[in-house]
Amino acid sequence: MRRPEPGPELSMEGDVLDTLEALGYDGPLLEEQALIKAVESGLSSPEFSELCIWLGSQIKPLCDLEESISSTAGSEDIESFQLEISGFLKELSCPYSTLISGDIKDRLKKKDDCLKLLLFLSTELQALRILQKKKLKGSQLDKNNEIYQEVQAICDTLCLPKSTTSDIPVVLSHVESKMKDILSKVQNNHIGKPLLKADLSPEQAEQLERINDALCCEYECRRRMLMKRLDVTVQSFGWSDRAKVKTDDIARIYQPKRYALSPKTTITLAHLLAAREDLSKIIRTSSGSTREKTTCAINKVCDLLSVESRLEREVFVPWLCSQIFFFPLFKACF
Structure with a gap:
């Protein structure tokens, strides 16, 4: 030209x-x-x-x-x-x-x-x-760094010496050798059989990733709903005259536990690969063995929480309370 x-x-x-x-x-x-x-x-x-x-x-x-x-x-x-x-x-x-x-x-x-x-x-x-090119390059580097950090965490858990190379396949080969050595020293049924027995092709792995992403979005929505209901429930405790003078005590007990709750799930494809057969056992949330671990003193005042259904009264509230160690907060309010 x-x-x-x-x-x-x-x-x-x-x-x-x-x-x-x-x-x-x-x-x-x-x-x-x-x-x-x-x-x-x-x-x-x-x-x-x-x-x-x-x-x-x-x-x-x-x-x-x-x-x-x-x-x-x-x-x-x-x-x-x-x-x-x-x-x-x-x-x-x-x-x-x-x-x-x-x-x-x-x-x-x-x-x-x-x-x-x-x-x-x-x-x-x-x-x-x-x-845009720099951004894509940077995101790829971040992803590689994240993968390397995960692999390095595995090495630290297995007490493997620090690797002198950043080549992930080489490091994973050392991890595999170490795992085989450890498994040879325990009983055959020590870990249990894997829940997923089939070998995944790259296409199947990608499809499972997409399924997991969709489930994570759904679970995040549900977790946000539960956390919002938790906030509303705690706010209702402050309506009484006795609780109004203990607002600081309630906040001191509740807020650290509340901030520790995250709406995002951390379940990944790695959890599926690591799952054992015992994970597939279905236990009813209303069974006696489960209720023994979810009951707490706050059950006595469930009617004050205006819970709409029997399921919520008997399962949701006790479980939620036990998950965040609600009893000290309950004592501070009443």
């Missing part, structure tokens, strides 16, 4: 051509004369309008803009097209005041203004692509 001769009057055209080529644009305006003719015609040039639309379509997904530059249906839509460009530039905080202020009909009549528009959009796209 032939470049313009060096000179102050053609420096902006040269910058635009270089930037468009670097961005991978393969339209007709990569030619010097075609670009000059298009910017002289402004929005009357279909090629100029199409280039603006292409740049806008490339920029929008990279920075999640509300405004966009859409295609025009003819010369009667030029004013609407100018409005779209102005809104798009304002959202991008364009530094060229001539492109975002003044009479809307006069903003792109001059050749220099059209060149400024192309230069701004093309360099903005170039910068956004660089930032």
